[in-house]
Amino acid sequence: MFSAPKSTSKGQSHRARTFDPEDSKRVKHTRIGVWDLYEEKQPIFGWDIPGTSTLEYYLEITRSLPYVWQMLKDMSSIQNCWIFATLYVIVGLALSVIPAASLWYSGQLLTIIQTAIDTRTVDKDFLVRISAGRTGCAVLGRLLGHAKASLAYPLSNRLKQHYTMHLFHARARLDLPTFEDPAVRRQIEEASHSSRGGVAWDTFSMMVTAVSTAINITSEVSMLVAVLKDQPDGTLLAVICLSQSFLNWFSEIKSAGQGHSVWAATTRNQDYVKMRGLMRVVSLPEHRKEFVAGNLAEYCNTVFREATQRVGYEAGDFPEVWRHWKGRRRLSFASIFKEPWKELPQIVFTLRSMQSPASIPASLASLNLIQTTASNFGFTVYAFAYQFGSIADQLATVRKLYDIVNIPNRIPDGTVPFPEDAQKAKAGIDVEFRNVSFRYPDSEIWALRNVSFKLIPGQLGVIVGANGSGKSTVLKLIMRLYDVEEGEILIDGRDIRTLKLGDLRQSVSVLFQDYTHFPLSIRDNIALGNPSHAANDDQVRLAAKLGGAEEFIERLPEGFDTYLERPVPDHYSALPEGTKTIFGNPVKYGGIRRAADMQSSTGHNLSGGQMQRLAVARTFMRSMVSEDSTVGLLLFDEPSASLDPTAEHGALLSTCACAVGSLSGFLAKDLFERLRQLRGDKTMLFSSHRFGSLTRHADLILYMNDSVIEEAGIHSELLARDGGYARTWKLQAQAFI
Template sequence: MAKMKRRRQNISSRPGTFDPEDVNHVKHTRLGVWDLYEEKQPIMGWNIPGTLKIEQYLEMSQSLPYVWRMITDISRIRNCWTFLFFYVLFELILALVPATTLWYSGQLLTIVQVAIDTRTVDHELLLRISIGRMGCAIVGRLLRYASDRLSYTLRMRLKQHYSVHLFHARARLDLAAFEDPAVQRQLEEAGASTRGIAWDTFSMVSSVITTAIQITSQISVLIGILRNQLDGPLLAAICMSQSILEWTSASRVYQWNSKVWAATTKNEDYIKMQGFKRIVSNPAHRKEFVAGNMAEYCTSEFKAAVERVGDKAGDFYELIRELRIRDRLTMTSLLKEPWRELPQIVFTLRAVQYPASIPVSLASLNLIQQTTSHFGHTVYRFIDQFGSIADQVAAVRKLYDIVNIPIRVPDGTTAFPEDAQKVKSGIAIEFRNVSFRYPGTDEDVLRNVSFKLSPGQLCVIVGANGSGKSTILKLLVRLYDVWEGQIFIDDQDIRTLKLSDLRQAVSVLFQDYTHFPLSIRDNIALGNPSDATNDEHIQLAARLGGADEFIHRLPDGYDTYLDRPVNDYYSGLPEGTRTLFGRLVDFGMVRGVGGMAPNSGTTLSGGQMQRLAVARTFMRSVVSEDSTVGLLLFDEPSASLDPTAEHDLFARLRELRGNKTMLFSTHRFGNLTRHADLILYINDSVIVEAGTHDELLQRGGEYARIWQLQAQAFL
């Protein structure tokens, strides 16, 4: 079992262990799909918080249709408009709270002025004003809490909705487009926002509007308060230039870097979601993903998993922040805001008590200092947000543009095959004067290559590494198109055939095969997505591929994850802790700030991994009764196998292929080449020799020379 890689700030020197299952000492909290385990005596601490270019606006007109498209998409999300309505309503009311509070402060100044002039106080008015100010503080706190709760739900629903959009945009790309660095940058920009571009855009526009209302209302009230104060405008100008009013909070919060905690997720749908995301995002999986015709199945499975997980999905630290917001609504936090108003009320009472010694201008200064400092910060925030609108609108356009990234390999229009039963008897192949070079290079990988293969024949392509053997297989599934010449499949130009039909009729195992960040069962099942729920076929494919025996020895068997796509998280653990969530803990890894993110999986040998890849190929080409595969392609299929396993693999392949056409590329000359109907010896991008094994030996050319060299190693 693989060790858990971990990072954290320091190592705990405390003795003992941390056991998530110890209910007497560990608190369990469910955060969406995550299980958070914390010591019941957490370490607590005090927390003391502390212009846009004109041409960008001109570009906004081109991006505004995309904003309208985003609004239309959002309207289709379940209950989204209801949440949006109440969120906007709460934000609008919150924008008026500061102006209301300021108006009450102006009334207090009026009381002071009257007290100085007449030596009398309207106690009833003073009480109403004091209650009003404190009420504003409480209402503002409650509205902010409700708004935060609504924003979290909205953010998660928008994020989940657009995760399907981003997934589809990646899944539809062919290999040539996906490998383009410009396309990769475009995909990264579209998915760069951790909260989601849609939410960022909506919250920014909402914030700009509410901030404008807040500024307008405060200016109106402040002008009314200061117009009778001779030195009011001057004091306001002076205070506006001062720094933001400093304040402290007595809230006690968790110090995540110093307490013991751990988190994991057991939600299979969420784990599968992350695995499918990595499949469409990682270039290492792209060849098999495209050649295996997996886009439709993976997109469907991902969408189904998203719907099953629903609002519970979320990054661990995102949910932790949400938990901390939710926990702020306590009696202490509810009373904190009105408590801050007491100094103003006390000062007013002192002014009433000693009107002759405290001029009203001092009360005015105090009010202006508090108001304009916050007002100045609000104005700065408004300018900054308004200046970012054009960038955000452009981000919306990028989000939608990624689904229009052009495919480099155009689809054909001809259905293939015409007779599904006939294709099981093999496929005819012809290369006619084919030349090819990879995009962005000037060197030919294949040069004027021609050969023909009849249905049901076995062809072995031999030659040194880098001679062009693997490229022939890639061209047969149209991962790339030829630069010159033509390829014919059953006498039809390969470029005229529908891509999905062509790839459905071909099963391919690449030399640099990949394993997907899913369970072993899903890894094998992806060989034939249409048969992915048939456990009997999956296990048969594993037996044929020689993988069944070692799979059963694994603790989780077919449910084992080769590379678990979802990390566990934890902080400093006691030294005695050796396992967590059934996985080993490695205390020797490099630590860093930000908690723990282990990447766990199961370590298999190179030969075992290759057997799994072969099993996936059998799942596609042999096991399924309704398989329409007629062409089998193997690129160095025994590179990581020992001689015995290699012999067994080739024997099974010859036995199980039936009448299917089969192409092998290899640099080993051995048992396989003896049975080949056609051997192509390729060197330096061209076919040097072609024929059967016996014919090439009799010819005494380069094939015969290398055959003798390899044979001498066993003499």
């Protein structure tokens, strides 16, 4: 398995510094084949000992301790969690003294051997008790290990479930600009990233393991001193064997070299980069159609062969090249010196045997005991040092886990309830932009510049213009997904920033061009259109009917219970080739099929128009199906972009019907008549790059270009001006002549 250089995680990761590969004073450059490896230069000794103590390291732990204490208090609130936690600690501590007890019994065997040599007699009862004791330690260790594993599962599951809810809440509360901030996303990922048990379980188990390991080391050292103090050369042999373990440890660290350093690797060999790109071209299915249609096989073969010849035998993925380079570095003074050092205990044993042949049996048993114990002890010490070196980072992760619920949102909530009169709001909401200018976060380009317009209750407004002109941005600002940079937006005469966000968004229904479908059932997708009220099945079906989606939903195998993207996939191993479906979904055969391969199914594929009808149905759930809906403003962003002309006509008819509340006979009426009926009811605002019948009957048309409103008025007025609107309308009209 590839073990690449790992980024530092013991104190260094929290230092405020940067890594610049071009800084030759702080960064070492090594050429490995076609790869350039850049490593941060290490201290004088050239290696980093896990667990190295620094003031910064302990300050990091100190800052995190209050959060760990909070975690422990939260554990007490989880059902039966402390029962499992207490038992887990007790079992872990009991396991930590088992090796010392076993070592004591082994030491008693040395006593029996020495007594047998000196007196030619053996205390059989004592030997039986010692043998029974050693066997008991082995059995007890196995039972305790099983008990620890059995306790770990329910305990980790309880912690994981609790903090899954914590993380869900932390993510759900973020507004759009905050969630889109890469720093916030990274903070959430760092707080979420852990093993399957979660951050809390990892921290708790690490703390228990660290304490248990410390007890294990202390008890074993004490017992080893007690056992060997009367053995000839016992102390000397113990020191030699233990030093051998530490020598192996340092040798491994040295050979790993950059294992705990900051590093980066890249390749500037254009031929190798081209080879890897061509390999993807011939391997990935998404390229196959154009590859075959373009007759690219012969050309790509030639280019690949020429690039391979120029690269020669230096080509290779970084993991394999790095492994080879790392193996060459293993030959060091420490690695050479440790080989003869392994033989030193045998030399000491031989010299002792030459001086006292009668002590050979006892010395041989003592040597075996020391070597076995030293080997286990060395591994335990190394594991403890590594764990101790990771504690600061693990505790810091706990701090991040709690900090994410306090991330401030960029869009502050207002304090004024809205609307004051729910019945009045249903008859339309007043919308006014006053000199609004806006730029998206981290962008220098104005999305809107000095935009002003007003829609009074019951009016139909249409924003037209090319893609990227700012149409969709207007709708996003009305929903207050972002706040304006300059100017102000008034809703029913009030500054939008003073209104409660929940009230505002409950009074507006919007269908964005880049609509989404949640990884839930179709029924839940539609029902989420009105999340503040429980939707019954009749309401969902009515919304689907009005959105033009009921017919194709009923044809799906599971109807409204169908998942378009099932969040929990089915898993299966290699299946007989004749198996085409399983659990109602098609079997996917991808890559090399092994028995252990776990493959999954996703769901049903719908056309773009069908997906958009579902989005329209979800919009209708809030705007018209719910009897206690307070929606007074309907926003549609390119509502017919994915529909064919017939479906577009039907969708617009449905849209009109939703605004007036009529549920029967609207499909038989002309679209234009339906639009005229909208006046005096809900306020509606469309954005579209298409100019058609809708604009001819709009109360207000905003023609946008390059983030500004160039023209505003009704259809006849804008045609008379013969400006940008008129020219674009005539060009689109000619396409249908």
